[in-house]
Amino acid sequence: MWICVCLLISTACISYAAGQNDDGAFTSAVLPKKNNNNQLEFAGQKYYFNTVFKANYFGAMAYCKQQGMELLSIESQAENKRIELFLVENGLTYGHFWTSATKSVDNVHWKWLSTGRDIVYTNWYWSEPNNIPIVWEHCIEIRIEGTTGLTWNDLPCSRELLSICEAPKNYCRC
Ligand SMILES: [Ca+2]
Ligand SMILES: [Ca+2]
Numbered sequence: 252m253w254i255c256v257c258l259l260i261s262t263a264c265i266s267y268a269a270g271q272n273d274d275g276a277f278t279s280a281v282l283p284k285k286n287n288n289n290q291l292e293f294a295g296q297k298y299y300f301n302t303v304f305k306a307n308y309f310g311a312m313a314y315c316k317q318q319g320m321e322l323l324s325i326e327s328q329a330e331n332k333r334i335e336l337f338l339v340e341n342g343l344t345y346g347h348f349w350t351s352a353t354k355s356v357d358n359v360h361w362k363w364l365s366t367g368r369d370i371v372y373t374n375w376y377w378s379e380p381n382n383i384p385i386v387w388e389h390c391i392e393i394r395i396e397g398t399t400g401l402t403w404n405d406l407p408c409s410r411e412l413l414s415i416c417e418a419p420k421n422y423c424r425c
Contacts, residue, residue: 293334297418299320335395345397389405
């Protein structure tokens with residue numbers, strides 16, 4: 252099944268395969284929402300919440316770049332809280348989204364690939380990051396499940412999740 256996603260902030264229209272290789276552990280391809288608001292502005296940044304199709308880490312990053320944006324980087328508690336509040340306000344209380352976080356070449360430290368910065372602030376889910384052996388959990392998702400808040404989990408980059416894109420507020424794709 253092919254879905255055409257058109258952003259209000261862009262005239263670009265991109266097609267992606269949806270619902271592939273879904274192991275059922277995560278959210279459905281299209282999340283139920285209270286309204287059609289997919290955009291947020293906060294602290295000089297704007298965000299686009301892709302709640303329509305799932306992709307692996309690399310597909311999510313490519314999608315954001317095609318919109319002139321970057322895959323999400325959460326660099327403060329305030330940013331984490333604001334994104335959590337947006338999800339709750341829009342009825343997205345169960346969901347898994349890619350961030351741009353991935354392992355450094357030393358295979359120990361984490362970096363935001365979208366900015367190149369080291370990860371300083373973290374909000375790991377309890378017992379995470381656990382880097383489950385064999386599957387290589389080298390990318391970070393953010394997850395919200397009811398009242399657990401917006402927490403982080405390392406998992407394989409090949410998993411297919413929803414995504415959040417980010418760009419400077421004054422960015423204009425002209
Ligand atoms: Ca950010
Ligand atoms: Ca994990």
